[in-house]
Amino acid sequence: MGVTPHRIPRTRRRHWTALLGAAALAVTAGGAMAAPAAAAANVDFPTHCVPPPIAGIPPIDGTTTAKITVDNATPKVGDTVTVTYTVVTPAASNPTDLALPADIMTPTGKVTLGGAQTGSVTVAGPKKNDPVPGRGTFPSFSMTGAFTVTAPGAITLSPGDYNIHTSYILELDTPCTVTDPPAPVSETVTAADNPPANTRAIQLGAASGAPGAAVTVTGSDFTPGATVTLAGRSGAVQTADTATVTADAQGRLSGSLVVNDRTTTGVVAYEGGAWSAEKGAGPVAYVVIDDQPVPEGSQKLTTTVKAGTLSMSQAGDAVTMSPVAFGSGAPSTGGLNAVTVKDFRGGPAGWSLTGKVTDFSGPGAKIDAGKLSWRPACTTKAGSPSTCQAGSAGVVGSAGATLASAPDGTLTGGEFTANAELSLDVPAFTPPGSYAGVLTLTLT
Template sequence: MALPTRRRRWASVLTVTALAVAGGGALACPAGATPQQVSFPTHCIPPAVAGIPPIDGTTTAKITVDNASPKVGDTVTVTYTVVTAAASNPTDLALPADIMTPTGKVTLGGAQNGSVTVTGPKKNDPVPGKGAFPSFSMTGTFTVTSPGAVTLSPGDYNIHTSYILELDTPCTVTNPPAPVSETVTATDSTPVNNRAITLGSASGKPGDGVTVTGSNFTPGASVTLAGRSGATQSADTATVTANAQGAFSGSLVVRDRTTTGVVAYEGGAWSADKGAGPAAYTVVDDTPVPANSQKLTTTVKAGTLSMSQAGDAVQLSAVDFGKGGASAGALRTVTVKDYRGGPAGWSLTGKVTDFTGPGARIDAGKLSWTPACTTKAGSPSTCRTGSAGTVGASGATLASAPDGTLTGGEFTVDAGLSLDVPAFAPPGSYSGVLTLTLT
């Protein structure tokens, strides 16, 4: 009979600690708050009618996004807020409300280069003569084209006023690019394979036909039906054509007595991206025992899915107060043992809490990892490494093994860890809990 498919859920907890050390000072906003407010030198040119020279001052700004963890192809909305402009009202004339229209650029870096054009509404508080321009925000969008960390820095901006005269005050970043205010981590957008098959029976005698029904294949595609013996395709194959709805029903004659499953796929060879299955199938060998012979039978007992880890505490590297940055370390090695047999794969995921410290916290979204996974020689399954990027409170995949005709083996999982500590997080120790779950 076929080995049963069994999934079991395991959870493990790691305590991750980061240190922000040295120096004194206070934090103006909660640690881990995003985005970071940055300041940078700016060169502004007042309107010629003002009769005053260019202004070299400091702009304070921040950037926010509507999605910090997009997929490639997603559109991200960016908001560029100038908290304090380097320029002010260049005239003695008071400016009334709602006459300012700001425009600007946000500079992209890291995994994706370029700029985002942003525009603000025609909306502002009254500005007294020679008074400072009020804070204003501008928005725009960009499409994610590459996976990885994409940095966003404030760029040049222009303040247009429409009152009596149409005037512009352009301001450029003196030493571009300005400091990074926000980072988004993009992941690959992999199409989901929804192809599926069911069998009319789970077993049969050598030479019996089994009905294979499929759905969600490419309409009109030629689909190969094939037997599998463990991880190897057998010589038993048949071909059917998917209808306009991507469905089909066909028969596969199974002669190979070692068959453990049936698959269906598009193209010239089996591919997990364009296939379905394996669906478990057992050939019942009822060949009579010859005279003066004895039929010998043994049983392979299915085991369990389990995990263990080399410790439950990780000490991340210290960072300096006033500088912040990456507090790095390594995940305690996790060993996954899959002794179940059958077609079921597994997935190892993790999620982390906020890091709490001396009256402050660092958001869970600031922790990222770079997974690594190795497979012990001889294992039927192959370990797949999860994507590098943010872990966060919602979690991410550390490693996995796909479903297959016959799965199992031993796997070693590691990951480099990095916590992005804000520059002015109060000095002290910060701790969060990383929970790993195996299913």
């Protein structure tokens, strides 16, 4: 235009400010990252937009089309959910013949929560928009925010009021309110309860005893005043040997259990009518020593099962990953050599197989260890008492990550095979050459 703002004539200034008031509804989606959502739906709702008074434009009553998406539709209580509010079609378009410049508008807004959790989520977008031609349709824009789940159940999310701030000649705001709140529900998340960690624990006064002997059981962190069942276990099955005690005001307990079942391998304690990992403690190992005398004319036969070790072996010590073209910034992929874990200890302890990697060194350059990710897999040999679990897909890095594991149990053990799909994110224009890093696996 070539005219400084303080010299614009009154009629010209009115034309510019009118343009600014209407332009406050234009922002692009380019700066906000839309979160993935499974069932988010576009919804229409009446909107009342009020341009700044200096613009000289009457309020705009129209229809806004919007969508709410989330990064996690099935959170637990205590989780943080990221929300993206996308205005697909604003309530107005550019009413003037003058084009609007890029990157002058910043959106903010609210997302309304309903159902199991009420309130609102503040969302905001970046100061970024493409130029808008005269009389052109305003493009879509997105705003993001987050909330912490405080209650289990279905939580509905509806578009709320939004505001567009413009920074062009003047700093102006155009608030747009939902005419008949709340707007229709666009997304629903179903939150699960997240009970506190179970810290109940028991200790035994002895690790073994003769059939019919009483073993002392003490415990902590039970519900104060709760009735607690003490019970013998034979492997994963409860025996007929039970007793009850009452936890004191501090959640502590003390009692005794008479153990008659010669197959007993452990003792547990639990609240409620049946054992559960959420309200129980143990099992703590216990052995019944059969010291009954041998009847006359009989012979007692005894054998021993010797405990073994926890070990691992791997199918190879080198992995050649796929080449990447210079400048492409593509991933280099490969497969981890299979790792066999043998757990022949025969006790209650599980195991964990973790890995960490060094930086990838090359010709005068390096690729950071944090660029290596994997997708683990694990299989269990038939007949194994334990079942292995594959680690989560994600970054390996120098801090390390879990490849596979098996949980603690009454009796653990078996043979397992772990492997992983590897992917190295090679930055664009990494200098040509060979790069190598060392992935170290640790079994504990």
